[in-house]
Amino acid sequence: MLACIVAVAALQLPISLSGGRRAVLVIPQIVLNWLPLVAGAGAGAGAGAGEWRGGGSGFVVASVLLAVSGPWAWSLVALIVLVEGGAAIMLDLPPVLVYYAIIAPINGGLILYGLSRLVDLVDRAGRERAELAARAGEVERLRLWGHVHSLVVSSVSAVERLARRERDPEAIRRAVAIAREALQRVRSLPAAEAAVPVPSGGDDPRVLRLATPILVVTHALSIGQSIFNFAADAGLGLGSGHAAYLALLPVTLALQFWHLAALRAGTRPRRLAWTLAAQAVAIYAPLLQGDAYGLAVSGFFAGVVLLCVRGLVAWPLCVVICAVAALESWPRGPAVAVYQVCGALATALAVHGLTRLAALVIELRRTRAELVEVTALRERIKVGRDVHDLLGRGLTAIVLHAELALRLLRADPVRASEQLERVADAARAVLTDAARVNVPGHRLSLAAELDSARAVLESTGAIVRIEATSVAGSAGSVLAVVLREAVTNVLRHSTPYECVIEIAVEDGHVRLRVTNDGASHEFGEPGAGLRNLRARLAAVGGELTTTRTGDRFALLARTPVDHEDLTPTR
Numbered sequence: 001m002l003a004c005i006v007a008v009a010a011l012q013l014p015i016s017l018s019g020g021r022r023a024v025l026v027i028p029q030i031v032l033n034w035l036p037l038v039a040g041a042g043a044g045a046g047a048g049a050g051e052w053r054g055g056g057s058g059f060v061v062a063s064v065l066l067a068v069s070g071p072w073a074w075s076l077v078a079l080i081v082l083v084e085g086g087a088a089i090m091l092d093l094p095p096v097l098v099y100y101a102i103i104a105p106i107n108g109g110l111i112l113y114g115l116s117r118l119v120d121l122v123d124r125a126g127r128e129r130a131e132l133a134a135r136a137g138e139v140e141r142l143r144l145w146g147h148v149h150s151l152v153v154s155s156v157s158a159v160e161r162l163a164r165r166e167r168d169p170e171a172i173r174r175a176v177a178i179a180r181e182a183l184q185r186v187r188s189l190p191a192a193e194a195a196v197p198v199p200s201g202g203d204d205p206r207v208l209r210l211a212t213p214i215l216v217v218t219h220a221l222s223i224g225q226s227i228f229n230f231a232a233d234a235g236l237g238l239g240s241g242h243a244a245y246l247a248l249l250p251v252t253l254a255l256q257f258w259h260l261a262a263l264r265a266g267t268r269p270r271r272l273a274w275t276l277a278a279q280a281v282a283i284y285a286p287l288l289q290g291d292a293y294g295l296a297v298s299g300f301f302a303g304v305v306l307l308c309v310r311g312l313v314a315w316p317l318c319v320v321i322c323a324v325a326a327l328e329s330w331p332r333g334p335a336v337a338v339y340q341v342c343g344a345l346a347t348a349l350a351v352h353g354l355t356r357l358a359a360l361v362i363e364l365r366r367t368r369a370e371l372v373e374v375t376a377l378r379e380r381i382k383v384g385r386d387v388h389d390l391l392g393r394g395l396t397a398i399v400l401h402a403e404l405a406l407r408l409l410r411a412d413p414v415r416a417s418e419q420l421e422r423v424a425d426a427a428r429a430v431l432t433d434a435a436r437v438n439v440p441g442h443r444l445s446l447a448a449e450l451d452s453a454r455a456v457l458e459s460t461g462a463i464v465r466i467e468a469t470s471v472a473g474s475a476g477s478v479l480a481v482v483l484r485e486a487v488t489n490v491l492r493h494s495t496p497y498e499c500v501i502e503i504a505v506e507d508g509h510v511r512l513r514v515t516n517d518g519a520s521h522e523f524g525e526p527g528a529g530l531r532n533l534r535a536r537l538a539a540v541g542g543e544l545t546t547t548r549t550g551d552r553f554a555l556l557a558r559t560p561v562d563h564e565d566l567t568p569t570r
Contacts, residue, residue, distance in 0.1 A: 007032045008059050015063045016116040026063045033060050037087055057084055058108020065113040081105055103221040111350040114214040115357075144383040152391060152434040155182035159398060160427040163420045169409055175423070176402045183395040215260060215354055218347075219253060219300060248282040252297055255279040259304045263355050272308055279304070287328070295325045299344035303351025318348055385532040389481050390444070392529070393488035394430035397456055398423055400491055422459050444480035446471055446503070453487045453501060462496040462516075468503035471510050475559050478540060479503070479512045482557045485529050486514040494519040494553065505561060509542075512557040519553040533557065 011029040034057075057080050064076045081102055088101035155178050162175035255275055262269040269275060283298055302321040306314050322344040326337040405419035429452075447470070454464045471479065483501070490496055499516040534544045542559030 004032045004035050012059045012063065012112065015066060016112070026060075026067045029063055030060055033057055034083070057081075057105040058112060061105045061109020062112035062116065065109065066116055077106075077109065107218045107221055110214045110218055111347075111354075115350060115353050144380060148383070148387050148391075149434050151182060151185060152395075152430060155179070156395075156398070156427045156430050156434075159402070160424055163402070163405075163423040163427070167409075167413075169406065172402065172406045172409065172420070176399065176406055179395060179398045179402055183392070183399055215351070216257075218350075219256060219297070248285065249297075252279060252282040252301075255282065256297075256300055256304060259308060260351075260355050263307050269308065276305070276308065284324070292328045295328060295340075298322070298325050299347025300351055302344060302348035303355070306348055306352045307355055318345070322348065385535070388529060389485045389532055389536075391430060391433055393456070393484050393491065394426055394433060396488050396491045397426040397459070398430065400460065401426060426456075443474075443477035444484070446476035446480040446483065449480040449483045450501065450503075453483060456487060457490065457496070457499050460491065460496070463498045464501070465498070466501045468501065469505050471503060471505065471561075473561075474540070475510045475561055478536060478542070478559055479510060479557060481536060482512055482533050482544070482555075483514065485533055486512075486555050489529055489555075490514070490516050494551075508561055509558045510561055513554060515552065515554040517552045519548065519551050 008029055011025050011032070015025045015029065061077050061080055064080070065073050068076060084105055085098060085102045088098040093101070159175045159179050159182075162171045162178070165171040255278055258275060259269050259272075259279075279301055283295065283301055286292070287295075298321055302318045305317050305321065309317060322341050325344050326341040329340045330337045401419045401422040405416045405423065408416035408419065450466055450468055454466060457464045490499060494516055495518040496516040497518055499514070502511075502513040502515075504511050530544070530546065536542075537544050537557060537559055540559055542557065544558075545556045547554045547556075
């Protein structure tokens, strides 16, 4: 008998942890669980009664619920309970033991099943956090890039159309206004028009639906056991003074769920000291007249103590509560006392685990909302940085050429026409960038950016000198972004006569230096552009420095030749 119980318990651990392979182990567990009963029946009813005790099928109930899905699982559980109850009746056990043979598999099985499933579900929910964050970031990125793309396409297309009306000052003036507004909006972080929706965890409702019924059913069945214990005592009856203590059972149950409801919601029960004292009185007051039926729910009370009492007092107090049940049952033998201690302690741990896991789901919901919000905010910052760095130069060029064309329209119509052509060219370039800048895997080419920088700067009348070593790989794509923003700053904050761009490889680093004269007073002040570049370079182990001497400004960027690329691919 003892060997079979140990084997059944030993099989429970791999069944709870083996996922889809649980069914293979359930069959030997069932055989071992009822082997003493079958062997006893073959040897005679007396032997069967001596070797088997009802209520030992809790492990089997948990295994069936874990291994079998759908209505079949609960049908099998009902069959197990019928077998246990029927065997107890056939062995002519007392009504109290018949009731115990029925409720023990249900209580033990539900608790084991609940803890196994809840741990599994919460663990799965934790693993999904990274996926959830990535999905939330992707949704926010697509939304913001859609907003930016719509703004750029509509504004730049309007500027391009207006620029064709070369001899219409009002049209050119409107083109300048549209280009300026687009530049101002693109260089700022796109605002979030609405709150970011928080996807609900698919397992959250199942966790909450699972935990609450298990706690309710196990509490109710244990209260029923207390009533059976009372009814089975020949010295007690409804007419005795002891029957008044039956009224304390609903009080115990009400106080228990008062505590558990508050704890599951993540709050501390109000007037905790008084409610815990009242629950202790409801459980232990019958002991003053020698009635121990209330101790059947002391394990649940110990679980509440573990949840509510803080510090080093909780566990010793829990042990004391379990020990009281053991001391009361000691006259019936040490084995019974050990059983009472183990049963009460297991119940306390189950109440603690089920309640904490259910509360953890609610906490996980709040964490999920915060995670999505933070992820969306980070994505907004990244999108704003990418828009600033990658589309700002083209829009700046449009504004500069359009403003110059407006000033030259009456004094030099030929040069005004040339500037408007450059507006159209810059507009087409911006539309091209906007179309491909968010394509997955797209990287800027440093060689292409050098050619583009020369063309844009020379269109303003500057002399451009480039001394560049060929750079490939991720270092080149990072420096391409740096070069684009550096040229944007030159266009916005200076009227250069000469601009020098140098790229060299030295000591395992690629060095990019952009130098220009004609810098205005505010050129070089730490703004969004320089902050973005420093953040990009810092992410790959690089650095950015700037120096100013008179009207001459120099930007120096260094990045490792080989590095793990942590920058966006846009």
